[in-house]
Amino acid sequence: MNRAQVEDSYRRLQERFCEAVETVDGSSAFGSDAWERPGGGGGLTRILSGEGHIEKAAVNVSAVEGATPAGLSERMAVEGSEFYATGVSIIVHPRNPHAPTFHANLRFFETDTGSAWFGGGADLTPYYLYEDDARHFHRVLKQACDAHDVADYRAWKKACDEYFYLPHRKEARGVGGLFFDHLTDRLEEVWAFQTDLGERLIEAYIPILERRIEVPYGKAETIWQEIRRGRYAEFNLVWDLGTRFGLETSGRVESILASLPSRARWVYDHHPEPHSPEATLLDMVTSQPRDWV
Amino acid sequence: MNRAQVEDSYRRLQERFCEAVETVDGSSAFGSDAWERPGGGGGLTRILSGEGHIEKAAVNVSAVEGATPAGLSERMAVEGSEFYATGVSIIVHPRNPHAPTFHANLRFFETDTGSAWFGGGADLTPYYLYEDDARHFHRVLKQACDAHDVADYRAWKKACDEYFYLPHRKEARGVGGLFFDHLTDRLEEVWAFQTDLGERLIEAYIPILERRIEVPYGKAETIWQEIRRGRYAEFNLVWDLGTRFGLETSGRVESILASLPSRARWVYDHHPEPHSPEATLLDMVTSQPRDWV
Numbered sequence: 001m002n003r004a005q006v007e008d009s010y011r012r013l014q015e016r017f018c019e020a021v022e023t024v025d026g027s028s029a030f031g032s033d034a035w036e037r038p039g040g041g042g043g044l045t046r047i048l049s050g051e052g053h054i055e056k057a058a059v060n061v062s063a064v065e066g067a068t069p070a071g072l073s074e075r076m077a078v079e080g081s082e083f084y085a086t087g088v089s090i091i092v093h094p095r096n097p098h099a100p101t102f103h104a105n106l107r108f109f110e111t112d113t114g115s116a117w118f119g120g121g122a123d124l125t126p127y128y129l130y131e132d133d134a135r136h137f138h139r140v141l142k143q144a145c146d147a148h149d150v151a152d153y154r155a156w157k158k159a160c161d162e163y164f165y166l167p168h169r170k171e172a173r174g175v176g177g178l179f180f181d182h183l184t185d186r187l188e189e190v191w192a193f194q195t196d197l198g199e200r201l202i203e204a205y206i207p208i209l210e211r212r213i214e215v216p217y218g219k220a221e222t223i224w225q226e227i228r229r230g231r232y233a234e235f236n237l238v239w240d241l242g243t244r245f246g247l248e249t250s251g252r253v254e255s256i257l258a259s260l261p262s263r264a265r266w267v268y269d270h271h272p273e274p275h276s277p278e279a280t281l282l283d284m285v286t287s288q289p290r291d292w293v
Numbered sequence: 294m295n296r297a298q299v300e301d302s303y304r305r306l307q308e309r310f311c312e313a314v315e316t317v318d319g320s321s322a323f324g325s326d327a328w329e330r331p332g333g334g335g336g337l338t339r340i341l342s343g344e345g346h347i348e349k350a351a352v353n354v355s356a357v358e359g360a361t362p363a364g365l366s367e368r369m370a371v372e373g374s375e376f377y378a379t380g381v382s383i384i385v386h387p388r389n390p391h392a393p394t395f396h397a398n399l400r401f402f403e404t405d406t407g408s409a410w411f412g413g414g415a416d417l418t419p420y421y422l423y424e425d426d427a428r429h430f431h432r433v434l435k436q437a438c439d440a441h442d443v444a445d446y447r448a449w450k451k452a453c454d455e456y457f458y459l460p461h462r463k464e465a466r467g468v469g470g471l472f473f474d475h476l477t478d479r480l481e482e483v484w485a486f487q488t489d490l491g492e493r494l495i496e497a498y499i500p501i502l503e504r505r506i507e508v509p510y511g512k513a514e515t516i517w518q519e520i521r522r523g524r525y526a527e528f529n530l531v532w533d534l535g536t537r538f539g540l541e542t543s544g545r546v547e548s549i550l551a552s553l554p555s556r557a558r559w560v561y562d563h564h565p566e567p568h569s570p571e572a573t574l575l576d577m578v579t580s581q582p583r584d585w586v
Contacts, residue, residue, distance in 0.1 A: 033562070047561045058561070168540040168549075226556075233557070234550075237530035238540060247461040247531060256461075257527075260559040263519070264526070267555070268340045268351070269326070269547045 001191045003084055006108045007063045010088035011044070013106070013198045014061045017090055018046055020202045021059070024209050027052035030059065035252050040066035041084075045255045049262065053213045055095040058258035061088045068111065080111025090201070091259045092209070097225035099212035100126035100133060100174065101232065102205045103259070105242075106194055118190045119181035121156070122201060123164050124208075125174030125232060127225045129281045131292075133208045134175040138292035140204040141178050141197070148193035156180045161289040166235050172285040173235050175292065224278050226265035233264045294484045296377055299401045300356045303381035304337070306399070306491045307354045310383055311339055313495045314352070317502050320345035323352065328545050333359035334377075338548045342555065346506045348388040351551035354381045361404065373404025383494070384552045385502070390518035392505035393419035393426060393467065394525065395498045396552070398535075399487055411483045412474035414449070415494060416457050417501075418467030418525060420518045422574045424585075426501045427468040431585035433497040434471050434490070441486035449473045454582040459528050465578040466528050468585065517571050519558035526557045 018030045028050025036042035043062030048054055063086040087107035094101070104122035124137045138157070145151035160179035165172055178197075183190045236243045236259055246256035272278030284290075311323045321343025329335035336355030341347055356379040380400035387394070397415035417430045431450070438444035453472035458465055471490075476483045529536045529552055539549035565571030577583075 049561060056561070168546050230553075230557075233526060234530060237527060238537070244531070253461050254562045257559065258561055260523075262559060264523075264557045264559075265555060266550065266553040266557075268342060268349070268551055 001188055003063075003086065003108065003110055006191070007061075007086045009195055009198065010061050010063075010086060010106060013088050013201070014044070014046065014059050017202060018048070018057075018059050020206050021048060021054060021057050021092060024206060024213065025050065025052035025054040025057075028054070030057070033254075035255065037062075037064045037066075037252075039069075040064060043252070043255065045252075045258060047258060053095055053099075053209075055093045056262045057090075057092045058255075059088070059090050060255050060258060062086065062255070079115065080113035082112040084110045088198075089259070092205070093229070093261050094209060094213060096213045096215060097127045097217050097221040098130075098215035099209050100124050101229075101261075102209075104201050106198055115184065116187060117182045117184045118187070118194050119183065120194060120197070121160055121163075121177060121179035122197075122204065123160055123174060123177035123179070124205070125228075127228050127281065128221075128277050129175075129284050130208075130212070133212070134290075134292045136208060137175065137177060137204050140200050142293050144193070144197040144200045145178070147196060148189065150183070150186050150189045151180075151193045153178070158289075164235065166231060166239065168238070169231065169234070170286060171231065171282075172289060173232070174285065176289060223265065224272070226261075226263050227267055227270055228281075229261035230264040230266045233260055236260060294481050296356075296379065296401065296403055299484070300354075300379045302488055302491065303354050303356075303379060303399060306381055306494070307337070307339065307352050310495060311341070311350075311352050313499050314341060314347060314350050314385060317499060317506065318343065318345035318347040318350075321347070323350070326547075328548065330355075330357045330359070330545075332362075333357060336545070336548065338545075338551060340551060346388055346392075346502075348386045349555045350383075350385045351548075352381070352383050353548055353551060355379065355548070372408065373406035375405035377403045381491075382552070385498070386522070386554050387502060387506060389506045389508060390420045390510050390514040391423075391508035392502050393417050394522075394554075395502075397494050399491055408477065409480060410475045410477045411480070411487050412476065413487060413490070414453055414456075414470060414472035415490075415497065416453055416467060416470035416472070417498070418521075420521050420574065421514075421570050422468075422577050423501075423505070426505070427583075427585045429501060430468065430470060430497050433493050435586050437486070437490045437493045438471070440489060441482065443476070443479050443482040444473075444486045446471070451582075457528065459524060459532065461531070462524065462527070463579060464524065464575075465582060466525070467578065469582060516558065517565070519556050520560055520563055521574075522554035523557040523559045526553055529553060 030046040030048045033045040041064035046059045048057040065084040068083045089105045092102045106120040110116040142153045145153035156178045160176045163179045321341050323339040323341045326338040334357035339352045341350045358377040361376045382398045385395045399413040403409040435446045438446035449471045453469045456472045
């Protein structure tokens with residue numbers, strides 16, 4: 001395993017995932033913006049944002065290198081003076097409020113002093129709770145973990161619940177998934193696991209998307225979706241370490257903020273009707289995280 | 294001057310400003326939510342959010358006291374073990390995209406070791422640039438400053454341009470205004486200035502609001518307004534120290550985030566048509582701050 005192989009696998013995942021999303025969307029194609037980083041490296045940002053089933057999807061690959069920025073040294077306890085980082089990030093915001101938002105990220109980091117690690121994860125953010133969807137999503141992620149000694153579904157499911165949490169709202173972002181970082185040991189085996197996980201992301205999400213985009217909905221459901229997307233924006237802008245680090249270190253802002261939803265709404269002191277489907281979702285995100293498998 | 298007088302003046306400003314906004318709105322009234330802070334004190338959050346000319350307005354007073362939170366000690370170099378803080382914050386998001394968003398804040402802080410200071414300011418965020426509006430706004434703020442030896446329009450106008458700036462976008466939030474903080478000297482005179490400023494806020498903003506809410510507009514202007522309100526949300530959630538401090542120290546979240554717009558929109562890599570009114574606004578916020586008076 002070397003950085004070129006890792007980067008190449010991320011680019012192939014980007015291609016495959018974009019094809020799968022285009023098929024579901026039914027009417028638009030992803031655009032491609034190649035960009036270069038002044039300090040070294042660059043990336044390919046691919047965005048779909050049309051009138052079909054997908055309101056906005058962003059599937060981005062980056063591979064950057066150069067002198068280790070000061071903020072990075074402190075934040076990640078990086079020792080080398082030169083770093084290399086590659087990653088693929090995926091976010092899908094469907095138009096239909098019954099279809100959940102999907103996010104995944106796989107990343108690899110290496111320094112000139114020989115330290116290297118993998119990180120990544122995937123999580124699902126429904127606007128209406130379909131327990132079948134949460135179970136399916138977690139089942140596929142667990143299968144990816146169970147096939148590899150180096151992977152720990154229980155620990156990483158818990159880490160995901162802890163990371164994708166809005167302390168100021170006392171709310172989970174959604175039904176969680178997997179989150180792992182700084183995996184520095186047995187890199188070849190971790191790489192095999194990460195590759196396997198990447199290959200299962202389509203299976204984890206696309207079937208859910210396909211079955212929910214056909215559910216009828218109206219204006220009220222869209223308003224609720226927009227309120228919850230306000231929460232998504234809050235998480236990304238206030239708490240997400242990757243977003244904040246990117247914004248504070250002058251990364252490519254359009255790629256960093258491509259994860260934001262197309263529309264968000266804030267309603268002062270909003271409370272859904274008791275016992276409504278909206279209240280069910282809110283109950284779920286404000287309760288202790290569930291075991292979905 | 295004592296804390297009770299300061300707090301009382303903030304409550305009277307809240308009342309007067311709410312009345313002025315209701316008159317312009319034409320159809321809705323402010324609600325009132327009194328709240329208590331577990332550690333001591335509380336506030337009154339007043340929100341108007343109906344179908345009239347004002348999409349959302351928040352006029353909030355708080356007066357909190359108690360043991361100085363750890364974060365506050367570090368952040369503000371506060372020495373006392375007990376603190377008292379009172380403030381009034383005003384935000385008005387009109388529905389018509391030709392009418393600018395208005396924000397103002399007046400605050401007073403005191404500790405048991407005898408240190409005390411005033412802070413505050415006001416700024417204007419247009420979606421379409423009307424230079425007359427920017428000039429009027431700054432002229433009124435400058436008049437308030439010019440009447441008081443302790444006030445420095447030039448310095449505080451510059452501080453406002455520096456504070457209400459989005460580094461990740463390399464954009465100003467709007468046409469600026471005034472920003473001052475930690476005014477610890479000649480407190481009686483500062484208090485007289487701040488009172489004067491508070492009394493002029495209606496004159497600074499309401500005439501602008503009145504003349505712009507009658508300008509015809511359509512869907513395209515509303516979309517542009519939503520994109521710019523996305524920037525407003527980015528500033529408040531990523532950069533505004535008051536918002537971040539509130540969210541990190543478990544303040545009353547609905548009051549803290551009442552400043553957010555009702556709707557926001559993110560469009561990947563959006564660029565207005567060259568020479569359009571939208572491009573004129575963008576040129577202004579990406580250029581060096583102007584002198585408006």
